[in-house]
Amino acid sequence: xxxxxxxxxxxxxxxxxxxxxxxxxxxxxxxxxxxxxxxxxxxxxxxxxxxxxxxxxxxxxxxxxxxxxxxxxxxxxxxxxxxxxxxxxxxxxxxxxxxxxxxxxxxxxxxxxxxxxxxxxxxxxxxxxxxxxxxxxxxxxxxxxxxxxxxxxxxxxxxxxxxxxxxxxxxxxxxxxxxxxxxxxxxxxxxxxxxxxxxxxxxxxxxxxxxxxxxxxxxxxxxxxxxxxxxxxxxxxxxxxxxxxxxxxxxxxxxxxxxxxxxxxxxxxxxxxxxxxxxxxxxxxxxxxxxxxxxxxxxxxxxxxxxxxxxxxxxxxxxxxxxxxxx
Amino acid sequence: xxxxxxxxxxxxxxxxxxxxxxxxxxxxxxxxxxxxxxxxxxxxxxxxxxxxxxxxxxxxxxxxxxxxxxxxxxxxxxxxxxxxxxxxxxxxxxxxxxxxxxxxxxxxxxxxxxxxxxxxxxxxxxxxxxxxxxxxxxxxxxxxxxxxxxxxxxxxxxxxxxxxxxxxxxxxxxxxxxxxxxxxxxxxxxxxxxxxxxxxxxxxxxxxxxxxxxxxxxxxxxxxxxxxxxxxxxxxxxxxxxxxxxxxxxxxxxxxxxxxxxxxxxxxxxxxxxxxxxxxxxxxxxxxxxxxxxxxxxxxxxxxxxxxxxxxxxxx
Numbered sequence: 001x002x003x004x005x006x007x008x009x010x011x012x013x014x015x016x017x018x019x020x021x022x023x024x025x026x027x028x029x030x031x032x033x034x035x036x037x038x039x040x041x042x043x044x045x046x047x048x049x050x051x052x053x054x055x056x057x058x059x060x061x062x063x064x065x066x067x068x069x070x071x072x073x074x075x076x077x078x079x080x081x082x083x084x085x086x087x088x089x090x091x092x093x094x095x096x097x098x099x100x101x102x103x104x105x106x107x108x109x110x111x112x113x114x115x116x117x118x119x120x121x122x123x124x125x126x127x128x129x130x131x132x133x134x135x136x137x138x139x140x141x142x143x144x145x146x147x148x149x150x151x152x153x154x155x156x157x158x159x160x161x162x163x164x165x166x167x168x169x170x171x172x173x174x175x176x177x178x179x180x181x182x183x184x185x186x187x188x189x190x191x192x193x194x195x196x197x198x199x200x201x202x203x204x205x206x207x208x209x210x211x212x213x214x215x216x217x218x219x220x221x222x223x224x225x226x227x228x229x230x231x232x233x234x235x236x237x238x239x240x241x242x243x244x245x246x247x248x249x250x251x252x253x254x255x256x257x258x259x260x261x262x263x264x265x266x267x268x269x270x271x272x273x274x275x276x277x278x279x280x281x282x283x284x285x286x287x288x289x290x291x292x293x294x295x296x297x298x299x300x301x302x303x304x305x306x307x308x309x310x311x312x313x314x315x316x317x318x319x320x321x322x323x324x325x326x327x
Numbered sequence: 328x329x330x331x332x333x334x335x336x337x338x339x340x341x342x343x344x345x346x347x348x349x350x351x352x353x354x355x356x357x358x359x360x361x362x363x364x365x366x367x368x369x370x371x372x373x374x375x376x377x378x379x380x381x382x383x384x385x386x387x388x389x390x391x392x393x394x395x396x397x398x399x400x401x402x403x404x405x406x407x408x409x410x411x412x413x414x415x416x417x418x419x420x421x422x423x424x425x426x427x428x429x430x431x432x433x434x435x436x437x438x439x440x441x442x443x444x445x446x447x448x449x450x451x452x453x454x455x456x457x458x459x460x461x462x463x464x465x466x467x468x469x470x471x472x473x474x475x476x477x478x479x480x481x482x483x484x485x486x487x488x489x490x491x492x493x494x495x496x497x498x499x500x501x502x503x504x505x506x507x508x509x510x511x512x513x514x515x516x517x518x519x520x521x522x523x524x525x526x527x528x529x530x531x532x533x534x535x536x537x538x539x540x541x542x543x544x545x546x547x548x549x550x551x552x553x554x555x556x557x558x559x560x561x562x563x564x565x566x567x568x569x570x571x572x573x574x575x576x577x578x579x580x581x582x583x584x585x586x587x588x589x590x591x592x593x594x595x596x597x598x599x600x601x602x603x604x605x606x607x608x609x610x611x612x613x614x615x616x617x618x619x620x621x622x623x624x625x626x627x628x629x630x631x632x633x634x635x636x637x638x639x640x641x642x643x
Binding site for chain 1: 367533534535537538539540541542543544548553556557
């Protein structure tokens with residue numbers, strides 16, 4: 001790749017929410033949804049973010065596109081820190097980053113026609129009307145819907161078709177970066193492949209970068225170039241897909257990998273599935289030291305004392321684990 | 328020997344070479360939409376149309392509005408035209424609702440009264456809607472401390488006894504239609520504001536709101552293009568019930584003698600006058616009260632019908 005500077009560079013991102021108080025005299029509890037996450041995404045690259053429900057991966061996605069204002073950290077987009085921009089200063093970046101949402105039923109305004117849904121980002125960017133219509137037609141063709149669908153309402157479409165509408169809307173302003181927040185988890189399997197293939201084709205055509213959020217490791221491994229594994233608001237391991245697949249080191253990644261169904265019965269019979277004990281601790285009251293230590297089979301005394309730092313164990317492979325870093 | 332033989336399982340296709348398989352792919356036109364496109368408001372009208380009571384209410388209200396606009400224009404009688412030779416007449420062909428002690432025709436006075444009462448009702452409801460949507464929308468959308476302060480102000484306003492400030496406003500501004508409307512609107516927008524706020528709180532975390540924000544939408548766009556249209560059902564219902572309540576409050580104020588003053592007459596003023604002559608000339612009380620009741624019922628039926636038509640959960 002000729003370009004060395006990443007398109008998006010997130011440094012030590014923290015996003016805390018105030019948790020609901022039991023009574024008005026109780027001290028304000030904070031939910032540390034994202035607690036110090038750093039990663040880079042280059043142009044044309046897909047960065048997969050995996051982790052179980054509630055680990056903060058959706059919050060990372062929403063904070064990166066500045067739906068939320070981060071508590072701390074930097075979000076460098078094209079070299080500019082957008083973490084603390086607001087209003088007018090943020091407006092030019094809205095066009096350059098978009099998001100594809102998880103639930104195709106909730107992400108389209110039920111009172112708007114497909115045409116006005118797709119045209120909305122263009123309208124808000126003051127694109128002239130004729131140009132807008134031309135662009136909407138181009139997009140609707142591109143995502144494989146028909147032009148006579150344009151004056152219909154979202155409830156008249158199937159889940160897969162709605163997700164295509166959502167994709168068309170995200171593409172409208174020709175963004176450089178798209179957050180795909182579990183874009184396929186609400187679709188049935190036959191439609192999933194269509195949508196994934198479409199996303200891949202479009203990436204190739206428009207050289208966009210994706211932040212692909214999913215809990216489905218096999219889907220992430222299919223689409224991503226690099227993958228980050230999240231647990232309880234922290235990134236625990238990050239590497240190129242092939243590297244992570246073969247040389248994953250973190251005990252949590254190992255457990256996730258072992259849960260991926262294997263299509264080959266020979267291999268499946270010889271692979272042992274690691275079943276994690278216990279539940280994910282609450283992010284309101286996370287464990288001291290390493291967040292994973294309460295469920296980790298290799299836990300040592302040091303794990304409860306200090307939070308392991310991300311260290312590069314081999315080129316491009318980052319790991320946050322006291323035990324495996326030294327092994 | 329294939330690798331599967333070790334496991335002693337019967338896989339029917341284990342000896343078939345991959346060349347025997349072809350990719351069939353997926354067809355894109357699997358689900359064609361054949362139902363004609365119906366908008367939300369089209370559905371609402373369909374449901375409303377089949378509600379008999381609501382339709383009767385709408386027709387009666389329509390007749391009432393048409394009558395109060397047209398009849399006074401084409402009648403030779405006026406609301407203050409006195410005819411002492413024909414005073415205290417019971418209802419007859421000449422005077423449909425009879426005449427009062429000063430010989431004024433009651434029917435035409437009721438028609439003029441309808442103008443005032445309906446105008447008060449609809450104008451008050453419109454102002455309520457406007458103020459309520461903006462106040463509730465801002466409070467609900469911004470949330471946090473702003474919401475807290477705005478809702479406490481509303482709580483304080485509700486805590487004051489309404490008759491007290493209505494009397495004060497009427498005293499200061501005088502007994503005109505405008506001051507009645509101002510007095511009625513002073514706090515009645517609070518109900519609408521609360522409805523709007525709760526709807527906005529429910530909707531503001533929707534993914535389509537996030538999508539609009541990402542598209543670059545600012546507060547006015549978010550509020551009036553996305554949030555309010557989606558909250559329109561409950562808002563319309565609460566407004567529909569505001570019309571009769573405003574008409575009734577105006578009648579109540581006039582009945583107490585602090586509303587519209589004679590010779591101009593609203594329904595409440597007429598009922599107040601008629602009440603003094605209840606035993607000698609009962610028609611003076613019966614007809615204005617009947618007009619109030621019929622309008623009130625029609626408006627309430629319309630409100631009920633709208634509530635049922637706008638709530639998709641009641642869709643069968």
